[in-house]
Amino acid sequence: MIATISGVVGLALGVVGMHAFRVSERQRAAGIDVDEPTMPEGATEVLASLGLAYIVVDTVDGVVRANPSAYAFGLVRGHTVVHDELLKLTARVRADGVIIDQEYELPRGLRGEMSIVVHLRVAPLGDEYILILADDRTEFSRIEAVRNDFVANVSHELKTPVGAISLLTETIEGAADDADAVTRFSQRLHKESRRLAALVQDIIELSRVQGKNIVHQGTPVDLNEVLSEAADRSRLPAESKNIEIRLGGSLPRRVHGDGDQLMMAFRNLIDNAVRYSPENTRVGIGLSSRDGIAQVTITDQGIGIAQEDQERIFERFYRVDAARSRQTGGTGLGLSIVKHVISNHGGEVSLWSQQGRGSTFTVRLPELDESMDSLDLPGSPRAEQEAQSSARAAQQHADSRTSHRTPAPDSSGSDSAGGTE
Incomplete structure (x- = not known):
């Protein structure tokens, strides 16, 4: 019986001791001042209003802040900057404090199977942070490449008929005394002219269809x-x-x-x-x-x-x-x-x-x-009928307002219409 009572007392003392230990640990932890990463005042609000992907890194290139766009672009994974190119830029800015503006084509996807073209602006933020702003220029770069390719192709395609027309004109001038040669080369000249006109017309039509909504x-x-x-x-x-x-x-x-x-x-x-x-x-x-x-x-x-x-x-x-x-x-x-x-x-x-x-x-x-x-x-037809009905209603409303409007007095003080309502 005494042994049982001693065991219960010992268990109770153990529970009380464990509770006291936990309370002591919480009190000690509450007294420790942990320095959380802090942004300069107002910086978060400004970054949110830019509409760009952004990353803020600390002195060891750990990601302090990053918005969803930065993750979507594949620039950040977890709390780590993915691309070495970005880390090299942050190191340069950290060393000399000079803002960098550069455009990069970076791999995208888990295995880098795709790519993204981004314009990067890297600048110091406060005393201990580096800010990376990223603007997605992938679509713009694609359109620019298509435009350059189109211009190059148009130039090449135009050279052929223009060159042929020039050469045929010179040949006709040199063969002015040969009626058969003039006829033959004139026919080819007409053919090249028609081809040139068709090409120019197609270029105009392509531009027109691309621009109409x-x-x-x-x-x-x-x-x-x-x-x-x-x-x-x-x-x-x-x-x-x-x-x-x-x-x-x-x-x-x-x-x-x-x-x-x-x-x-x-x-x-x-x-x-x-x-x-x-x-x-x-x-x-x-x-x-x-x-x-x-x-x-x-x-x-x-x-x-x-x-x-x-x-x-x-x-x-x-x-x-x-x-x-x-x-x-x-x-x-x-x-x-x-x-x-x-x-x-x-x-x-x-x-x-x-x-x-x-x-x-x-x-x-x-x-x-x-x-x-x-x-x-x-x-x-329904749209036209409704438009005509709306026009008639508007005209009737305007006529009604005109018939009930008080005429403005003229400079002599008499009514311009000879009287009032």
């Missing part, structure tokens, strides 16, 4: 009428090669877009089919609708396109056979224009082709549901 400026368009007219416009060159253009099917609903741009896109496809088809063949145009999608297929019986060329066929100035394209008058911009127009209309264009069996271009565009609010789009 179809969503806000489009109207309901009947593709049946567009395809019928596009086919009619291509019949003359088709008849010169005895090529039949056959149009079949119909579309029950309209699409929202720009009729002129769609006309240009479909005519480019039909002209291409005629241009690269042998004589005595047929070009088929099929129209169908399914699940709210208008589908247009343009099929030829031409030479076809190799598989390795199909992925690049919509690139600017890309030609499967440059010599043949120049001979047939192609500029290399037609399919690029088609892709831009269809993309601007929320659609897609695809290609099936097999060498020796021809090609089929398929265009898919979203149709308007004319039982819904789509009839309220600009240019639709």
Whole structure:
């Protein structure tokens, strides 16, 4: 019995001792002053308002602050700066205090499978911190590269007809006494002039389709009428090669877009089919609708396109056979224009082709549901009726205000209308 009581007392004393130890530890910890990293006053608010990715590192390049964009760009992982390039910049700023502005292309992703172009500004922040600001310039750099490539391609493409025209002009001048030579070279001069004019026109059209906002400026368009007219416009060159253009099917609903741009896109496809088809063949145009999608297929019986060329066929100035394209008058911009127009209309264009069996271009565009609010789009009958009703109501309101308005007195003090209400 005594042993049992002694055990209980010992257990109680142990519990009390453990509790006293824990209380003592908490009191000691509360008395320790831990220096948390602190930012200069107002710095956090300023950084949040910049709209840029930012990283703040301490004297050993540990990450003190970083916003979500810095993590999304792959510049920071955990509390560590990922890229050695950034650490080299912080070391330079820490050494001499001079702000650095540089642009880098840095790997992105867990294995660096992608890249990001960032403009970095590295500057001292207070006495112990370094600030890294990062502006994502990836899309800007891509657009700039495309623009430079486009300018280079345009310059190259323009050189050929301009050079040919200059050379042919000199040749004609030198052969002024040879009527046959003048006739022959004049015909070639006309051909190069037409090619130059077509190239310039395609460049203008490409610029125009890239700049127009179809969503806000489009109207309901009947593709049946567009395809019928596009086919009619291509019949003359088709008849010169005895090529039949056959149009079949119909579309029950309209699409929202720009009729002129769609006309240009479909005519480019039909002209291409005629241009690269042998004589005595047929070009088929099929129209169908399914699940709210208008589908247009343009099929030829031409030479076809190799598989390795199909992925690049919509690139600017890309030609499967440059010599043949120049001979047939192609500029290399037609399919690029088609892709831009269809993309601007929320659609897609695809290609099936097999060498020796021809090609089929398929265009898919979203149709308007004319039982819904789509009839309220600009240019639709309902929109025009509502606009006219609004105009009449506004005019009636204005007339009513005018009839009840008190005329202003003239300089003599009499009423300008000879009286008041």
